[in-house]
Amino acid sequence: MSWSVGAIPGRRHADRLLDCFHPCQDDRPTTSFVPSPEAIQASAAAPLQLEQALQLLAQSGRPVPAGEPGSPGWLQELIDALVDLSSRDALTGLANRRSFELALAREVDRVARSGEPALLLVLDVDHFKRVNDTFGHAAGDQVLRAVATALLDSVRPMDLVARIGGEEFAIILPNCPEPFGATVAERVRRRVERAPVLAGPAGQPIEVTISIGGAFAPQWVRSTPALWVERADQQLYRAKAQGRNLVQLEAGAVCFVSSEERQALFDTTFGFEDLE
Amino acid sequence: MTAPAPRRSRITAVTSGKGGVGKTFVAANLAAALARLGQKVLVLDADLGLANLDVVLNLFPKITLHDVFTGRQPLDEAILPAPGGFSVLLAGSGMVEYSRMTPEVREQLQKVIDEVAPRFDRVLLDTGAGISDVVLYTVSLADDVLVVATPEPTSLTDAYATIKVLATTQGRREIQLLVNQVRRPGEGRTVRAQLQQVLDRYVGPSLDGAVRLTLVGEVPADTAVREAVQRRQLLLESLPGALASQAVVAAASRLLDLEAA
Numbered sequence: 040m041s042w043s044v045g046a047i048p049g050r051r052h053a054d055r056l057l058d059c060f061h062p063c064q065d066d067r068p069t070t071s072f073v074p075s076p077e078a079i080q081a082s083a084a085a086p087l088q089l090e091q092a093l094q095l096l097a098q099s100g101r102p103v104p105a106g107e108p109g110s111p112g113w114l115q116e117l118i119d120a121l122v123d124l125s126s127r128d129a130l131t132g133l134a135n136r137r138s139f140e141l142a143l144a145r146e147v148d149r150v151a152r153s154g155e156p157a158l159l160l161v162l163d164v165d166h167f168k169r170v171n172d173t174f175g176h177a178a179g180d181q182v183l184r185a186v187a188t189a190l191l192d193s194v195r196p197m198d199l200v201a202r203i204g205g206e207e208f209a210i211i212l213p214n215c216p217e218p219f220g221a222t223v224a225e226r227v228r229r230r231v232e233r234a235p236v237l238a239g240p241a242g243q244p245i246e247v248t249i250s251i252g253g254a255f256a257p258q259w260v261r262s263t264p265a266l267w268v269e270r271a272d273q274q275l276y277r278a279k280a281q282g283r284n285l286v287q288l289e290a291g292a293v294c295f296v297s298s299e300e301r302q303a304l305f306d307t308t309f310g311f312e313d314l315e
Numbered sequence: 316m317t318a319p320a321p322r323r324s325r326i327t328a329v330t331s332g333k334g335g336v337g338k339t340f341v342a343a344n345l346a347a348a349l350a351r352l353g354q355k356v357l358v359l360d361a362d363l364g365l366a367n368l369d370v371v372l373n374l375f376p377k378i379t380l381h382d383v384f385t386g387r388q389p390l391d392e393a394i395l396p397a398p399g400g401f402s403v404l405l406a407g408s409g410m411v412e413y414s415r416m417t418p419e420v421r422e423q424l425q426k427v428i429d430e431v432a433p434r435f436d437r438v439l440l441d442t443g444a445g446i447s448d449v450v451l452y453t454v455s456l457a458d459d460v461l462v463v464a465t466p467e468p469t470s471l472t473d474a475y476a477t478i479k480v481l482a483t484t485q486g487r488r489e490i491q492l493l494v495n496q497v498r499r500p501g502e503g504r505t506v507r508a509q510l511q512q513v514l515d516r517y518v519g520p521s522l523d524g525a526v527r528l529t530l531v532g533e534v535p536a537d538t539a540v541r542e543a544v545q546r547r548q549l550l551l552e553s554l555p556g557a558l559a560s561q562a563v564v565a566a567a568s569r570l571l572d573l574e575a576a
Contacts, residue, residue: 152418257484262455266486269523296476303513304471 131187139201167206178238193230248284324432328457332473334444342441347399348567354436356401362443373547379407503533532566
């Protein structure tokens with residue numbers, strides 16, 4: 040099965056992100072490109088301009104590719120390093136928004152096929168602006184790095200931790216059964232709360248907390264990455280509204296109709312006029 | 316990576332929260348009405364577990380979707396002409412084993428739909444009742460959803476739950492409604508209004524946009540319907556002048572108007 044976002048029902052309403060993703064990468068055979076003799080000849084005639092690429096690698100603290108410069112092996116290593124560089128957030132080293140979106144699209148596709156439960160958490164540092172304003176941007180950066188470390192420390196290696204915005208993070212937790220969701224999210228929240236961030240002017244600790252919103256991917260149902268993010272975001276909003284330093288997870292996948300709603304369905308005083 | 320070829324077919328899932336509200340009756344007769352209005356229509360029996368489209372149409376083919384799924388027969392062999400001038404793809408009774416949505420069933424269903432869709436103007440997916448994973452998955456394959464409900468309190472509650480689930484888990488913001496077995500003219504509008512108001516109050520605020528229910532039609536409670544079902548004939552074929560027949564034709568025509576708008 041391969042499909043594009045264009046074929047997803049309901050996308051008109053939730054296409055804020057990820058418009059260009061075709062979540063079918065898993066199905067595709069790995070393509071290896073073997074340069075033709077002509078191409079090699081052409082590259083010898085017009086040498087590749089790699090200075091900037093090498094500078095970028097050096098700046099990010101990565102080693103220079105091993106082997107004979109210009110050889111296929113060396114070029115492959117260089118490309119791999121650039122790919123890694125372009126999928127990471129420069130400040131924290133976490134997955135960046137680009138690779139998060141790619142991973143999310145894959146996970147939506149996987150859940151739809153396998154029916155495995157998967158949880159998406161979106162996290163936001165509480166009162167981050169206040170940290171920046173009070174202690175300066177360097178301290179703010181230190182807080183973000185500390186949060187990143189705390190997040191990585193509190194999840195499994197298979198989970199993807201990403202920085203998706205200024206002080207906004209996300210974690211994709213594949214194969215996370217629903218009863219465990221709240222426990223995991225709570226562990227993440229507490230881990231951040233307890234991690235000391237020594238970023239004050241004299242190295243004194245700054246109190247850092249996060250708010251977390253979470254939603255499970257609808258199992259078996261073809262959904263969209265954007266919709267999933269939107270649902271988790273709504274829960275994050277609730278966590279913020281309810282006082283921050285809190286976890287809010289969307290209620291179970293099966294939709295609940297409250298007795299109040301039932302009553303409203305038959306409440307004749309509710310108004311019977313169709314204004315259509 | 317190539318984009319999929321543009322599909323001219325429109326896939327409409329016909330569903331209902333509750334069983335026994337005439338969902339299959341509506342799907343079959345709506346298909347006949349759309350066919351009369353010039354559309355090339357296929358009804359796919361997507362109620363894989365408890366299909367009864369075959370009973371409504373009095374068609375008991377040797378080759379069904381089951382044979383296609385198991386690879387015993389090519390898809391074309393399973394597509395049959397139905398009495399109302401449309402085509403059907405029936406599930407057959409051998410499908411009980413598909414009442415759970417396994418990855419294999421999903422792939423198969425998707426493949427079949429992808430293959431038939433370009434050949435028709437419209438594919439109607441006659442889904443099962445309820446909000447099972449099979450139903451939700453089938454609905455997720457459709458462009459539009461038509462919810463069939465009756466004014467009965469239980470049907471209304473189940474229709475509401477279905478709409479709420481589709482809005483929250485699939486991001487549906489436009490849902491079509493057909494009210495069956497109305498006891499007085501205008502009751503369909505009342506039902507729509509009531510559902511809409513409760514949606515606006517309890518579902519809309521938690522989403523990024525309101526869920527809009529559009530009334531496609533209301534079909535009166537008509538003894539002709541039971542008569543046709545008992546004779547195992549399509550209402551539109553056997554009693555085209557019946558009030559219910561006229562209502563279904565009106566609904567089909569409204570559906571096309573809505574889509575053209």
